Amino acid sequence: MVAAVVDRLGRLDVIVNNAGVHEGGDPASITDEKWRKVMSIDVDGVFYGCRAALPILKRPRARS
Template sequence: MMVQATDVSDSSAIDEMVAAVVDRFGRLDVVVNNAGVHEGGAPASITDKKWRTVMSTDVDGVFYGCRAALPTLKRPGARS
């Protein structure tokens, strides 16, 4: 088992995380994009900065995780 804290809103950090997993275990079998943040309040009270934090974590992070993992998941011999 491996635990590595990663800022999912940073695409290069995601790339490094996937590379670290492959370096340690030789492969990647599954991806679970399970990070999220919530900025409570009425929409009128949420600042642009808070909104970008939510979107970069909840949406961009999922995209970055999938994009970084797909080449490794599609390798010959990877589990399907």
């Protein structure tokens, strides 16, 4: 996604990692599979999105 934005628009100014899921129930009833799904989307997704965007966001920009 980051590469597609840069290819199309020539730059990336900001990233908003806004995704999340919830598996209802108390901790004793949530399966490991459901917990991994939540963590994968809620935590891993944010990490990988930031990691992909950081090199682009850190590039020096021309002042206008």
